[in-house]
Amino acid sequence: xxxxxxxxxxxxxxxxxxxxxxxxxxxxxxxxxxxxxxxxxxxxxxxxxxxxxxxxxxxxxxxxxxxxxxxxxxxxxxxxxxxxxxxxxxxxxxxxxxxxxxxxxxxxxxxxxxxxxxxxxxxxxxxxxxxxxxxxxxxxxxxxxxxxxxxxxxxxxxxxxxxxxxxxxxxxxxxxxxxxxxxxxxxxxxxxxxxxxxxxxxxxxxxxxxxxxxxxxxxxxxxxxxxxxxxxxxxxxxxxxxxxxxxxxxxxxxxxxxxx
Numbered sequence: 001x002x003x004x005x006x007x008x009x010x011x012x013x014x015x016x017x018x019x020x021x022x023x024x025x026x027x028x029x030x031x032x033x034x035x036x037x038x039x040x041x042x043x044x045x046x047x048x049x050x051x052x053x054x055x056x057x058x059x060x061x062x063x064x065x066x067x068x069x070x071x072x073x074x075x076x077x078x079x080x081x082x083x084x085x086x087x088x089x090x091x092x093x094x095x096x097x098x099x100x101x102x103x104x105x106x107x108x109x110x111x112x113x114x115x116x117x118x119x120x121x122x123x124x125x126x127x128x129x130x131x132x133x134x135x136x137x138x139x140x141x142x143x144x145x146x147x148x149x150x151x152x153x154x155x156x157x158x159x160x161x162x163x164x165x166x167x168x169x170x171x172x173x174x175x176x177x178x179x180x181x182x183x184x185x186x187x188x189x190x191x192x193x194x195x196x197x198x199x200x201x202x203x204x205x206x207x208x209x210x211x212x213x214x215x216x217x218x219x220x221x222x223x224x225x226x227x228x229x230x231x232x233x234x235x236x237x238x239x240x241x242x243x244x245x246x247x248x249x250x251x252x253x254x255x256x257x258x259x260x
Contacts, residue, residue, distance in 0.1 A: 023097040028073045039226025040219060044233045045160035048207055048254045049131065052158050054078045059126035062150060064115060065133035069095025069108075075129075076104035083125070085113040118146040125150050128157045134196075134255065135161050135188050144199045148259055157200070157257040164189040166251035169213050201260040208250035212236040 035046050053061070058079045063072045066084035068091055075082045076099070086092050092112050099105040113119060115137050128147050137143040147157060164170055164187035173187065197203045209215075212232045218225045240247045 023094060023101050026070075026098060026101070028070065028077065028098075028102045031070070032074055034221045037226075039223075039229050040221045042160070042252065043215070043226065043229045044212065045207060045209070045252055045254055046131075049129070049158060049160050050074065052156075052256075053080065053127065053129065056080075056127070060124070062120070062125045062128045062147075064128060064130040064147065065136060066095055066110075066130065067091050069098045069110075071129075071131045072108050072110075073099055073102045073104055076107040077102070080107070080127075082108045083111070083120075084108055085111045085115070085118075087112065087114050114140075115143045115146060116140045117142075118150055120150045122149050123152045123155075126152055126155050128155070130159055132160065132162070134159045135186050135192075138188070138192050138195065139186055144195060148199050151259040153259060155259045157255075157259075159255045161253060161255050162187045163205075163250055163253055166210065166213065166249045169251040196255075196257060200257040202256075202258040204256045205250075205253040206256065207254040208240070208247050209233075209252035210236055210246050210250050211239055213251045 032050070034040065035043065036050065040046070053075055056078075058081070061075050061080045061082050063075060063082055063084040066072050066086045067088075069084060072082050072084040072095060084092075084095055086095070089112050092110050095108075096105070096110050099108045099110070111119075128151055137147075151157065162173075170187070193203070193205075212229075212235075215229045215232050218228045
């Protein structure tokens, strides 16, 4: 994928940013509590991603493809020093305002930057992370190699991602993407996993969601949604333990990559 394609994808996202609520109306603390305490679609994977960073020692963190900056603000509130990058100029402007409104702009650097041309020193971040972003970035030249390069030895990269191993979910995704007209949608498959394994010293995909993906029909935050999500996750784990072959049909997973 070319730099021009990446810019087009960023411009497309710019258009979607215009539909978001103004930064001053977004209460990050409240939204975080909703996502974790009340539950939402992809609740469990969000909780894994947030939990990995919420309880980590204070780190220098690179938030790649930061979008409108929700996760960057959350990381800063966890006590980390955050560098947030995105190729979308409008997203970065929104993210800056969101950080100011939430009182953590001093702990976040924002940059309009192409993942293919990261302008950071080698071994400069303890953690690289992002919400739902590797499946977008892996298409672009040197993206994964650059993420590896800027990680310090012993550093971790944490992401939850969609994978392309469930044919039913793939069909639903195809229809959804076509209806919404999103550019650049891509889901991780064997070639992409091999790419990650070839670059990083350790790659682990855990919390593979097969049956749990049905939680996509329970998107609205609330006590009922949370109970359904928890029940689905427990049933999914149980079913995969009894029928291991199910695990190869996962459509979501928690991705942890390590630089030795």
